Amino acid sequence: xxxxxxxxxxxxxxxxxxxxxxxxxxxxxxxxxxxxxxxxxxxxxxxxxxxxxxxxxxxxxxxxxxxxxxxxxxxxxxxxxxxxxxxxxxxxxxxxxxxxxxxxxxxxxxxxxxxxxxxxxxxxxxxxxxxxxxxxxxxxxxxxxxxxxxxxxxxxxxxxxxxxxxxxxxxxxxxxxxxxxxxxxxxxxxxxxxxxxxxxxxxxxxxxxxxxxxxxxxxxxxxxxxxxxxxxxxxxxxxxxxxxxxxxxxxxxxxxxxxxxxxxxxxxxxxxxxxxxxxxxxxxxxxxxxxxxxxxxxxxxxxxxxxxxxxxxxxxxxxxxxxxxxxxxxxxxxxxxxxxxxxxxxxxxxxxxxxxxxxxxxxxxxxxxxxxxxxxxxxxxxxxxxxxxxxxxxxxxxxxxxxxxxxxxxxxxxxxxxx
Ligand code: ATP
Ligand code: MG
Numbered sequence: 465x466x467x468x469x470x471x472x473x474x475x476x477x478x479x480x481x482x483x484x485x486x487x488x489x490x491x492x493x494x495x496x497x498x499x500x501x502x503x504x505x506x507x508x509x510x511x512x513x514x515x516x517x518x519x520x521x522x523x524x525x526x527x528x529x530x531x532x533x534x535x536x537x538x539x540x541x542x543x544x545x546x547x548x549x550x551x552x553x554x555x556x557x558x559x560x561x562x563x564x565x566x567x568x569x570x571x572x573x574x575x576x577x578x579x580x581x582x583x584x585x586x587x588x589x590x591x592x593x594x595x596x597x598x599x600x601x602x603x604x605x606x607x608x609x610x611x612x613x614x615x616x617x618x619x620x621x622x623x624x625x626x627x628x629x630x631x632x633x634x635x636x637x638x639x640x641x642x643x644x645x646x647x648x649x650x651x652x653x654x655x656x657x658x659x660x661x662x663x664x665x666x667x668x669x670x671x672x673x674x675x676x677x678x679x680x681x682x683x684x685x686x687x688x689x690x691x692x693x694x695x696x697x698x699x700x701x702x703x704x705x706x707x708x709x710x711x712x713x714x715x716x717x718x719x720x721x722x723x724x725x726x727x728x729x730x731x732x733x734x735x736x737x738x739x740x741x742x743x744x745x746x747x748x749x750x751x752x753x754x755x756x757x758x759x760x761x762x763x764x765x766x767x768x769x770x771x772x773x774x775x776x777x778x779x780x781x782x783x784x785x786x787x788x789x790x791x792x793x794x795x796x797x798x799x800x801x802x803x804x805x806x807x808x809x810x811x812x813x814x815x816x817x818x819x820x821x822x823x824x825x826x827x828x829x830x831x832x833x834x835x836x837x838x839x840x841x842x843x844x845x846x847x848x849x850x851x852x853x854x855x856x857x858x859x860x861x862x863x864x865x866x867x868x869x870x871x872x873x874x875x876x877x878x879x880x881x882x883x
Contacts, residue, residue, distance in 0.1 A: 471577065471585025473771070478786040482774045483588075485785040487570050489616040490590045497609050499566035499592060504548035506572065510538040516547040516752055518723025520664040527575040529585075541574035544722070545591045545767055546749065553595060554758035563596025563761070570770070582741055582772045590773075593765035595753075600700035603728045603748060604708075606764050607701075610732070610744060611710050613768070618781040622743075623711045626730045627718035628698040630690035632751055637689045639665050649679045669719045685716020694727045701728050724749040728764065736776035743776065744768040790817035791877060792839040794830045796846035803850055807843075807870070814874040834860060841880070843873065 468474060475483060491501070510530050517523050529541040542548055549567055552558075558565060570590045577583050592609055594602050607624060614622055630638065642665040650658060653668065657676050660667040669680050687695065705712055720729045729747035737743070746766025753761045791811065795804035808820045819839070821830050827844065834842045844856040855873065858865040868876050 469585070471579045473584060473586070479774070481785050482777060482782055483770065485781075486617060486770060486774060486777075487590070490568065490570060490613055493613045493616050494566070494568040494592055494609060497566060497605070497612075499568045499609075502549055502552060502567040502569050503571070504545070504552045504569065505542070506574075507539045507541050508548055508551065510540040512547050512551055512756070513540055513543060516550065516722075516724055516756060517544065518664075520660070520667060521721055521723055522667070522670075523575060523721060527577055529574045529576060543573055543575045545569050545571070545573065545589055546593060546722075546724070546752070546763075546765055549591075549593050549765075550595075550749075550752050550756055550758075550763070553761075554753060554756060559596070559753075559759055559761055564602065565595050566592065567595065568592045582737055582769070582775055584771060588770035589767045590770050591765060591767035593763055595763040595765075596761050597764070598750060598762035600697050600704060600728075603697075603701040603764050604704035606746065606766060607705055607710065607730060608708060610746070610766055610768070611708075614732075617773075618778045619776075620778075621735055622732050623713050624705070624730050624732055625713050625715045625718055626698070626702065626728065627685070627715050628687050628690050628694055628727060629719065629725050629729050629747065630686050630694045631726055634686070634690050634694070635666075638686050641684055641689060642666065642668070645683050646679065652676075652679050664723075666719045667721075669717045670721050680717060683717060686719075687716055697727050720745055720747060724752040724755070726750050730766070732768075734772065734776040737772060741772060742769070743772045788838045789840060789881065790819055791873075792819050792821065792830075792834050792837075792842040794821045794825075794827065794834075794842055794844045796827060796844065799847055800845050800850060803845065807845075807855075807873075811874060811877075816874050816877045831858075841877075 513528060514524055523543045528543055531539060533539055549569060568591060571588065572586050573589050574586055576585060579585065592606060594606050643661060646653065646661055646665060646668060650661065652675050653661065654671065654673045654676055657668045657671050657673070668676060669683065671677070702712060718729055718731060720731070725747035727748045727750070731742045732744040734741050734743045744766055748762070748764040750762040752763060753759065793804050793808055795801045804820050808818050811818045825833065831842065840859065840861050842858045842860065844858060849855055854867040854869050856865060857868045857876065
């Protein structure tokens with residue numbers, strides 16, 4: 465039998481409900497803050513990612529799904545969302561609309577990675593970008609939006625790790641400082657990092673190999689050479705978020721895996737998934753749009769790993785979302801079957817979720833199934849009930865039953881779900 469490609473997932477019920485609930489929360493919270501959804505292609509010209517994400521990053525260096533199309537053009541399945549959003553923003557002249565613009569996206573990303581828990585080759589991200597504002601307030605709003613999104617999912621145990629990556633002018637100074645520091649322990653670094661040391665020493669800080677982590681644990685932070693202006697900027701972001709009561713942890717060696725970030729960078733770590741598992745990463749990218757050939761328009765944003773987020777959802781929230789709350793309609797006989805179909809139609813028109821027994825089960829078998837599926841209420845009707853315009857509603861949790869006029873079934877349900 466043909467199996468799915470390595471690193472991909474089938475998202476099955478009831479887990480698909482968790483994805484829906486998380487995405488619904490994203491739509492709700494981001495739209496409430498004035499953000500609009502943007503959908504960009506799943507593949508782009510390879511050049512876009514090379515120029516924005518950066519040639520020496522792991523993503524571009526070894527994780528991209530790159531292929532030539534039939535005309536020999538090099539295309540790449542998008543490994544992240546910001547580059548495509550920036551490209552679309554410029555190509556469609558969104559800069560001519562009032563700034564800033566808040567754009568969010570939800571969708572699959574592709575990276576050729578070693579598969580493990582929380583690390584897939586096709587995974588989903590939910591991202592928000594605020595394009596056209598350079599103030600610390602914009603960074604703070606971005607992180608506040610993230611926080612509210614998590615709060616809507618009933619998370620209460622995240623910490624935002626933050627750092628200042630300085631301005632682009634500070635970068636060579638820092639690379640030099642870091643290179644000379646790491647040179648002393650060159651032999652302890654993995655072979656990738658020995659290469660990174662020459663090409664882009666900042667990338668060593670992002671390495672997950674334990675011995676490399678040991679070497680970098682006490683390395684000088686970017687803040688030691690960051691410009692005064694970038695420091696003032698990030699300090700203001702920290703102060704705004706602290707006033708909001710969002711727990712922050714300063715991490716001077718946080719660099720993130722993409723080259724386009726400046727000043728504010730942040731990550732959110734999930735305690736459920738272990739200290740190394742990042743559920744969200746983001747930061748400011750003031751040069752990205754101009755690097756792509758557009759005007760100088762600053763931006764700030766984040767991307768949440770939806771698969772990882774769902775893996776660490778609070779159990780009570782997940783249970784609430786996946787619990788079956790619907791009416792199970794059990795017709796007994798031929799005429800009741802047609803009535804059942806009409807009833808199902810009328811109820812769904814009134815917003816009452818139902819499941820019609822279409823398998824021709826006996827009452828006994830249907831009740832057994834209702835129990836197994838966890839239906840709270842079943843609605844039973846045979847010819848004698850229909851003749852009187854009523855149905856029998858059995859409350860399986862309370863162990864009670866009563867006849868309800870057909871016309872009141874929807875109201876009865878509403879009373880149940882919105883007491
Ligand atoms: P990591 O350090 O775990 O490789 P990253 O720094 O490469 O993450 P980003 O590029 O910042 O991640 O992407 C943002 C978020 O997307 C991550 O925090 C993570 O939750 C999620 N993510 C990234 N790569 C994967 C993957 N291969 N599978 C599942 N989720 C992923
Ligand atoms: Mg990665």
